[in-house]
Amino acid sequence: LPARRSRTRVAVIGGGPAGLWAARHILSRPEAFDPPVVYEMTDHLGGTWFYEERVGTYDNGYPIHSSMYRDLRTNLPKEIMMFPDFPFDDRLNSFLHHTSVQQYLEKYCEKHDIARxxxxxxxxxxxxxxxxxxxxxxxxxxxxxxxxTRGDQNTQTFDSVFVCNGLITPLHLPFYLSVSHLLAFICAFIHCCFAGKVLHSHSYRYPEPFANKSVVVLGARASGVDISIELAQVNAQVILSPNTPTMSLPPPLGIRQASAVVGVLEDGSLQFQDGSVTQADILLFCTGYNFNFPFLCPSELGLDVQDLFVTPLYKYLLPPGFPSIFFFGICKIICPFIHFDCQVKFALAVLEGSVKLPTQEEMEKEVQREMQRKQDIGVQVKHLLNLDKDQWDYYLDLARVGRFTPPQPVFESLYEEVRRQRQKDPQKYRQINYRLIDATQWELLEAPPEQTDRV
Known part of the structure; x- marks a missing residue:
């Protein structure tokens, strides 16, 4: 008789949403997989959803992982944030305080007995x-x-590795500064030309310390806009400096929009692209994060890891030369939990053998074609991993190849509706509540199901 095929051993790096979802699905297939080993550098699960009052480093010397700030609420409704088999409590508003998401992850972990x-x-x-x-x-x-953390070293061998450590430090400096401007920027700070404080949104926790101060916020994506609104509500004089076209912000907020910052003058003033100049007490970077995999040698895997881009990754997931290591959540501007669901199911289908991958050469060519297609329509290299509207076709592709049920069309429809409401009023869109009717329809609720932020 032929030898019985052993089950696949998988290491999962990270105990945030992607890692928990991966562990749950591995555990649900005991005939094919051994129980996973999930490595988590902190003493808690939840990843970035676990709020840390402190900033800087943990007791073990590693950087604080979480970027949560005290009053953060989700910018996607719970109806399209949930894992497909585990809805949020119906009594919660659509847009959740971060503590509700953390409690949701803890309940999910408990339900599927993942913590052990x-x-x-x-x-x-x-x-x-x-x-x-x-x-x-x-x-x-x-x-x-x-x-x-006690200093004990351990070595284990696995058939596959799931990298679920998220986007962590090093922090990304403004990508719109030229080299000369960046050098001027750094030199200005070294020589104390800029007398104010400089920090990254990763270290922002609450607005009160910024009250009545002048703050220039660099970057106008989700965190930049949200933090600017928080600061304005404590009477900070906020200048929002985006690298994208200006947006509509409610006039009562008193947030002034400016062009991109291009340097620091000798007197410490900040100079904008349009030639205007301002003095500021605080310069706050809301400019994102670089990719960082300190436990890997990317070149050994045939990967080129740049500040905002990793290539080649077949299906945004695996290096063509090493198709048993998977990188989850590399893409940006996505519905995270839906994204993790599709990626994990595809990865497990690959490991189970129900998906036959193309040759390494064919996978590399497919990655190159996709990247070239994006560049041909004007997408900059730093944005090649932004999916946004393309995410839905991506999920359909993963589902088709991986032979699993794709996300319901209602998710895309509601995602686009929330985008419209966010653009219309970035301050008040979170007051709206939704309900899913079926696979294709959603509805607005006249009033919140219950005015509560927490589970």
Whole structure:
């Protein structure tokens, strides 16, 4: 009789939403997979949804992971944030306080008995391929070296690795500054030309310390706009400096919009692209994060990791030369939980063998074609991983190839409706509540189901 095929062992790096969703689906397939080992460097689950009052570093010296601020509310409604098999409490408003999302993840973890598979307070120091069987088409064994906060080192071997550590430090500096402007920027601070404080939104927690101060906010995506609104409500004089066309902000907020910051003058003034100049007490970067995988040698995997771009990743997920390591949540401007759902199901289909991948050369060519297609329509390299409206076709593609049910059309419809409401009034759109009717329809609720923020 032929030897019984052993089950696949998977290491999951990160105990946030992607890691928990991956663990739950691995656990649901005991005939094909051993229970996962989930590595989490903190003593809690939730990833970025776990609010940390402190900033800087943990006790183990690693950077604080969470970017939550005290009053953050989701910018997507719970109706399109939920995992498909685990809806949020109906009594909650559509737009949730971050504590409700954290409690949701804790309940999800409890329901599926995931916590006992998580190695808390354990940092992954190294992930490396240690063997390759060329006869079987490139099967790789992965060595994962980890260290607990007590200093104990551990090495385990896996058939696959799921990278779910999210977008973490290093912080991304303004991508619209030229090299000369950036050097001037840094030199100005070194020589104390800019007398104010400089910080990144990663270290922002609440607006009160900014009351009655002049603040220039660099970057006008979700966090930049939300934080600007918070600051204006404590009478900060806010100048929002986007790298995109100006948006409509309610006049009563008193937020002034300016062009992009291009440098710092000798007297410490900030100069904008249109030639205007201003003095500021605080310069707040809301400019995102670079990719960072300190436990990997990307070049060893054939990957080019730039500040805002990683390539080549077939289906935005796996290196063509190493199709048993998967990077989840690399894409931006997405519905995160729906995104994780489709990516995890596709990855497990690959590992189970129900998806036959193209050759390495064919996968590399497909990645190149997709990136070239985007660049041909004017997408800059730094935005190549932004999906936005393209995410729905991406999910359909993953579902078709992976042979699983794609997200319901109602999610795309509601996503676009929320976008319209956000653009119409970025301050008040979160007051709206929705209800899903069926796979294609949603409705507005006349009044909130219950005025509560927490589970």
């Amino acid at each position: 598979h998580i190695k808390f307070s354990t940092v992954v120091e190294k992930v490396k391929p240690v063997s390759m069987e060329t006869e079987t088409g490139g099967a790789v064994t992965w060595e994962v070296i980890s260290r607990s």
